Amino acid sequence: IAVGVIGLADRLRPDAAATVAALTDLTGHTPVLLTGDNERAARHLAAQAGITDVRAGLLPEDKVTAVREWEHEGRRVLVVGDGVNDAPALAAAHTGIAMGEAGSDLALETADAVVVRDELAAIPTVVALSRAARRLVVQNLVIAGVFIAALVAWDLIATLPLPLGVAGHEGSTVVVGLNGLRLLREAAWKNPVRGGAPRADVPAERPA
Secondary structure: OOOOOOOOOOOOOOOHHHHHHHHHHHHOOOOEEEOOOOHHHHHHHHHHHOOOOEEOOOOHHHHHHHHHHHHHOOOOOEEEEOOHHHHHHHHHOOEEEEEOOOOOHHHHHHOOEEEOOOOOOHHHHHHHHHHHHHHHHHHHHHHHHHHHHHHHHHHHHOOOOHHHHHHHHHHHHHHHHHHHHHHHOHHHHOOOOOOOOOOOOOOEEEEO
């Protein structure tokens, strides 16, 4: 009598553990696994990825509830998913990212961004780059504001020569432009999975 055993199991993505570590370093929070799978299977995969907070057996609305609870606590939530059941959570989060290659059509349409190459390692890179872009925007607003305030104050207190006023205004534009070019440096696009990245305080959540 021939006896055979067929085993089915989810396989962890090769870059999952490194991505979780990079996101933990970036945000200061270990990503949370939200999944509809059973508790045992979910914790097995989570342990391999380095995730300690696992919430298994969730329905799509349960994932949305979890996301909204974090948002009510004042957190900015990033949700990464690829299935139909992830779509409501992707829509409820501040930012939803879908994995393009394996993602369902609904998840791809609902997400704010899609990782086309289907590489998890791209997620911490995008997070780090978006934070750098935000800091740059704030810096440029401050630089432009300081220049304009200084020119206005000078003109109110004394007489501001027109050529100097034009030079000051255009000079601020040049400084803002040069500051913006910093995002073109290779260091700005550095992949945190392969290199270091600054810490911050924004949590990332990963449904399955």
